[in-house]
Amino acid sequence: MNSFFHSVTLDPQKCKGCINCIKRCPTEAIRVRNGKATILAERCIDCGECIRVCPHHAKKAVCDTLSVLNDYEYTIALPAPSLYAQFNHLEDVEIVLNALLMLGFDDVFEVSKAAELVSDATRKYMARPGLLKPVISSACPAVTRLIRVRFPSLIDHVLPFNAPVEVAARLARKQAVKKTGLPPEKIGTIFISPCPAKVTASKMPLGTQKSAVSAVVSISEVYPQLLHHMNADTVGTISAQSGKIGVSWASSSGESAALLNDNYLAADGIENVIRVLEDLEDEKFENLDFIELNACNAGCIGGVLTVENPYIARTKLKRLRKYLPVSLNHDPVESPVLDWDAPLEYTPVLKLDDNFSVAMEKMSRMEQIEERLPGLDCGSCGAPSCHALAEDVVRGIASEDECIYKFRENFSALVDNIHKLDSMIPQSLLNRKEERHDTD
């Protein structure tokens, strides 16, 4: 497999080569080249901002489809709690769980159930003496990827636990093996996801060698099909497995609130997340125990694969949560299910060169180039800013001439030269030219 799989991809047919996505990308991972956007794979964190902003819908998230149900003998749906927030007047989570069974899944394991287990384990982790604080949540894969490429000094702060969906997949498969006697590979654990970064996380996991999630289907694909099966009368075949704590993970500050410790900060939206990480790196915060960061506005309910407006979804979630028990899960999770087995490592993709002297030399050249550029950050060259173009030039993936203003400048110099040449024509030749005109 390619060392950088990404769920976020481009449909070149639809791409008009405009500059909306390059300006919005938080890691400056997109360039327009030859009239089409291209994603620099090593920089992309799958946050989905480009999908959100593309007016031509050329950016998309590659997910599995429900046809994966045919690939396994026994299938388990792993619904994200954000799924529950998509429906109008949903009074009982069990209606959704039951509809998933009607859709063809053999069983359902709520991700919110695993979330409660992760919350419980995190509370215990937070009580460890000598712990490096604040602890940063690892649940949002886009944030974890961002930290890995851009905030290496904060890696040791990241909670070394698998995200709830991973824990859910492991527990669900284990249960199913026991129940059915099937070999583990015949059991499909299928995540119903609000987010493309989770697709990437299942194929190229961070913190674990191999993900137990078999496939990832988007909420937006499942939603319309579920609606046909949403029927309050059929409730009873399956019961909800989680309470307020688990379901609240769907929106920003849900994970933090579950720690029962007010010393937390919860930020959502990728720009806000970056600002918090910058400030944390500068030690701007004091006495903070936990930091929850979600790349999407409002948290997972704001994921690009959802259907409902995130703020409406949040209100719906609040209503749904009202009559739920606080939590239903307190069993300690076994270490192999919960703990990371592959440490998060710094991936210095922003480095100009492996050799420090060469990197220094490139940076000097970059500064000289940037000084010659107009500083308008217009994006016409295909890079998000003049600084980024200068960087691309020293990296050898662009030329200074791609700046439209530099081109104009060069062209105007050329025109000046033509005038100059004109004035250097001797009188005798000019006279001859006039004579020719007269005879024409």
Next chain:
Amino acid sequence: MNAIQLHYEVDGTDFTRAGEASAAVKKALRQLGVRPDIIRKVAIALYEGEINMVIHAEGGYIDVSIDQSSIQMALCDHGKGIENIDLAMKEGYSTAPDEVRSLGFGAGMGLPNMKKNTDEMHIESTVGVGTNVYMTVYL
């Protein structure tokens, strides 16, 4: 090989902009492939310095020079100056005005933190003229 020279103006009237120089230097150091723990130290020292310039000196400028062996930072302002540098270096000592303290600053940890996070630090200050803080972090 020439050193990389970076220059930043620090606006003394705007708290929210403190941290801009730190962020820009961090970006450059990442691009140069400097070790994360060193980047962090520089970030903390610079941010504390920026905040000091806003609280005490109505701004100034920061020059950063990076060469093969070290990162050198000069933070210069034309503020009121430091009367007693030894006292200012003591943890918990602060002359920050109350309105600044109410924002959570002025805990008297700025200069000590800058010293802690750098390999060398040297302060030149004249009351009524200004302060220059020179810091070095070795690579």
